[in-house]
Amino acid sequence: MHELGIVYEVIKIVDEFVIANDLTKVDKIILEIGQLSQTIPHFVEACYPAAVSDTPYQETKLEIIVLPARGECQLCHEIFNVVDHRKICPNCQGEDFSLISGREFNIKEVVAY
Amino acid sequence: MEIYKVLEIKKSVYENNDREADLLRQELKKEQTFLLNLMSSPGSGKTTTLLRTIEALKDELRIAILEADIDSDVDAHAVAKTGTRVIQLHTGGMCHLDAGMTRQGLEGIGTDQTDLVVLENVGNLVCPAEFDTGASKNAMILSVPEGDDKPLKYPLMFSLVDVLLINKIDVKEHFDFDLAVLRERVKKLNPNLVVIPISAKTGEGIGEWADWLRGAVKSWNQPE
Ligand SMILES: Nc1nc2c(ncn2[C@@H]2O[C@H](COP(=O)(O)OP(=O)(O)OP(=O)(O)O)[C@@H](O)[C@H]2O)c(=O)[nH]1
Ligand SMILES: [Mg+2]
Ligand SMILES: [Zn+2]
Numbered sequence: 001m002h003e004l005g006i007v008y009e010v011i012k013i014v015d016e017f018v019i020a021n022d023l024t025k026v027d028k029i030i031l032e033i034g035q036l037s038q039t040i041p042h043f044v045e046a047c048y049p050a051a052v053s054d055t056p057y058q059e060t061k062l063e064i065i066v067l068p069a070r071g072e073c074q075l076c077h078e079i080f081n082v083v084d085h086r087k088i089c090p091n092c093q094g095e096d097f098s099l100i101s102g103r104e105f106n107i108k109e110v111v112a113y
Numbered sequence: 114m115e116i117y118k119v120l121e122i123k124k125s126v127y128e129n130n131d132r133e134a135d136l137l138r139q140e141l142k143k144e145q146t147f148l149l150n151l152m153s154s155p156g157s158g159k160t161t162t163l164l165r166t167i168e169a170l171k172d173e174l175r176i177a178i179l180e181a182d183i184d185s186d187v188d189a190h191a192v193a194k195t196g197t198r199v200i201q202l203h204t205g206g207m208c209h210l211d212a213g214m215t216r217q218g219l220e221g222i223g224t225d226q227t228d229l230v231v232l233e234n235v236g237n238l239v240c241p242a243e244f245d246t247g248a249s250k251n252a253m254i255l256s257v258p259e260g261d262d263k264p265l266k267y268p269l270m271f272s273l274v275d276v277l278l279i280n281k282i283d284v285k286e287h288f289d290f291d292l293a294v295l296r297e298r299v300k301k302l303n304p305n306l307v308v309i310p311i312s313a314k315t316g317e318g319i320g321e322w323a324d325w326l327r328g329a330v331k332s333w334n335q336p337e
């Protein structure tokens with residue numbers, strides 16, 4: 001599954017960060033996932049336990065923040081949620097927009113000591 | 114008791130892969146090896162098109178193929194029969210390839226003495242679009258039976274490829290596939306996209322496709 005490979009990548013990045021910053025324990029990993037990312041938060045949560053089992057992150061919690069899919073209308077420059085408004089500008093009904101955010105998949109931060 | 118701190122990482126999960134892909138691309142450029150990443154839904158005709166492409170270009174370019182079937186080596190066998198070098202990548206059930214896996218495949222097959230490598234990516238229009246493989250150019254095949262509304266459903270894929278092959282054009286009469294509507298939809302997402310209708314079955318359009326690929330390889334080998 002797509003998400004499993006991604007979670008391994010997350011763990012790899014966190015691990016590099018842990019080593020670089022001399023941390024001993026990570027309590028929580030906080031991810032930011034865009035509403036339009038091809039990676040689904042629910043599936044990330046579902047495969048997370050399998051990915052961390054038998055690793056130093058077995059006890060580490062996972063939190064996901066969903067970032068809204070925001071677009072800017074090309075005609076009137078209204079900024080709106082592309083998913084909620086089904087890609088149509090609520091102000092002028094224009095159908096052309098440029099995406100400002102929504103495809104992210106970031107590791108925001110870790111809670112650790 | 115130890116005190117937990119919040120430590121900001123703020124790093125895209127794709128960042129490592131993007132960096133590896135850029136590095137791979139630079140190396141291939143130096144070696145004068147062109148890597149084409151070929152993507153599509155399952156069954157749209159990647160392997161059949163590859164066989165046609167090999168036929169058209171094998172006398173002028175030294176070609177190698179990377180096959181990324183999830184669970185079989187059927188396609189690799191079909192390619193091997195043409196006498197072309199081919200390697201089957203072990204994707205371990207993954208639904209996409211990343212730059213690291215692509216590099217392994219390239220190392221396995223050896224790229225010195227190779228002008229053109231085609232990577233048959235995993236059949237899927239979703240996540241291969243999010244993972245840069247390090248390819249020189251990205252190609253996509255959309256086959257007529259899949260419908261002309263695919264750009265509406267998979268905009269990311271259509272917006273990042275350099276060339277789009279519309280395959281199975283020989284059966285167009287049997288489907289309500291409107292090429293003009295498709296071109297319109299695609300243009301909105303990707304104004305510079307080259308669209309080439311082909312039939313891997315009859316050979317129609319393969320000449321134009323081979324010309325495009327020949328040109329792309331040539332400009333890849335030109336010094337900046
Ligand atoms: N009518 C027609 N059939 C085609 C054409 N190209 C491929 N096919 C048929 O479509 C089927 C799938 O073709 P493949 O080349 O195996 O497709 P693929 O994309 O490599 O498939 P996977 O690797 O399984 O994802 C085969 O039965 C081909 O004979 C075409 O241009 N016209
Ligand atoms: Mg195939
Ligand atoms: Zn995937």
Ligand SMILES: [Zn+2]
Binds near residue numbers: 073089091092093094
């Ligand atoms: Zn508007």
